[in-house]
Amino acid sequence: MTAMIMHSPPLSIAPRDNAGFWRNSFAASLAVALHVGVLAVLMLGWSTEKPVVEAPRVMHTQLVMLPPAPAPVPEPVAVAAPPPPEPVVVPVPPKPVVDPQIQAQKLEKAALARKRVEDKKIEQQQERLASEQRNRELEQQRLNQERLAAERARPAAPAAAPAFDSRQYQPLSKEAPDYPERALDKNIEGDCSVEYTVNPQGRVENPKVLDGCHPLFMRPSLAAANTFRYQPRIVEGKAVAVPAVRNTFHYRIK
Numbered sequence: 001m002t003a004m005i006m007h008s009p010p011l012s013i014a015p016r017d018n019a020g021f022w023r024n025s026f027a028a029s030l031a032v033a034l035h036v037g038v039l040a041v042l043m044l045g046w047s048t049e050k051p052v053v054e055a056p057r058v059m060h061t062q063l064v065m066l067p068p069a070p071a072p073v074p075e076p077v078a079v080a081a082p083p084p085p086e087p088v089v090v091p092v093p094p095k096p097v098v099d100p101q102i103q104a105q106k107l108e109k110a111a112l113a114r115k116r117v118e119d120k121k122i123e124q125q126q127e128r129l130a131s132e133q134r135n136r137e138l139e140q141q142r143l144n145q146e147r148l149a150a151e152r153a154r155p156a157a158p159a160a161a162p163a164f165d166s167r168q169y170q171p172l173s174k175e176a177p178d179y180p181e182r183a184l185d186k187n188i189e190g191d192c193s194v195e196y197t198v199n200p201q202g203r204v205e206n207p208k209v210l211d212g213c214h215p216l217f218m219r220p221s222l223a224a225a226n227t228f229r230y231q232p233r234i235v236e237g238k239a240v241a242v243p244a245v246r247n248t249f250h251y252r253i254k
Contacts, residue, residue, distance in 0.1 A: 169198070169245055172231055177224035177249050183216045184253065192217040193248045194225045200239035202230040210246075221249045 183189075192213035196204045207225040209218045225247060232239040 169242060171228040173229045175224055175227040177220035180216045189252055190214045190217055191248055191250050192221040193246055194221050195246045196225055198230045198242040198245050200232050200241055202232045204228050217251055
């Protein structure tokens with residue numbers, strides 16, 4: 001940068017007037033200020049040459065895959081046990097002081113009330129039992145009256161016939177059974193019971209051999225039973241059949 005330094009006119013020349021003097025002084029001050037500014041720029045290293053432009057730097061990058069870092073294992077943290085809770089002290093209320101006389105009066109009143117309740121229950125129970133007894137007596141009287149009325153209204157029944165015992169019902173005529181020859185040859189003895197019905201004519205019907213009879217004695221026993229004749233049984237003036245009549249034949253070798 002070129003600075004133009006203007007020299008002021010010689011100071012020996014006296015100004016014509018005051019206005020010209022002040023103009024010259026201002027111009028001189030301005031010139032001094034410009035010189036000082038140029039000197040300061042030179043001292044700070046300012047130069048009129050163009051700065052050298054450096055070539056741009058090129059950065060080369062390369063992608064490198066690194067193995068993943070292992071996960072950090074957290075260190076066990078010691079947990080401090082909480083302090084035990086402090087025991088809570090529950091204040092116990094003081095027992096009230098009871099006057100013995102008041103307590104005795106209360107007990108006496110309670111006993112009297114309990115006794116009155118029990119007496120009332122007993123009275124109610126006795127009244128209930130008495131009422132039930134009266135009801136039973138009235139019911140029994142009513143049943144007796146109804147039974148008497150029914151007996152009076154019912155006609156008199158004929159006298160019942162005496163019970164008949166078929167074991168005493170004996171035949172008027174009968175024939176002894178033949179002894180089986182095979183039983184004689186084998187010396188077999190025994191008994192054979194036969195049950196049958198006696199019809200109104202006194203004859204035997206539907207004879208059958210009961211258990212315990214030897215097979216050799218069955219046929220002669222049935223044949224002998226068919227020969228029996230009975231006196232017909234008369235009930236209320238009529239001949240009736242007699243069921244379940246039994247007879248036992250005894251087979252013995254003499």
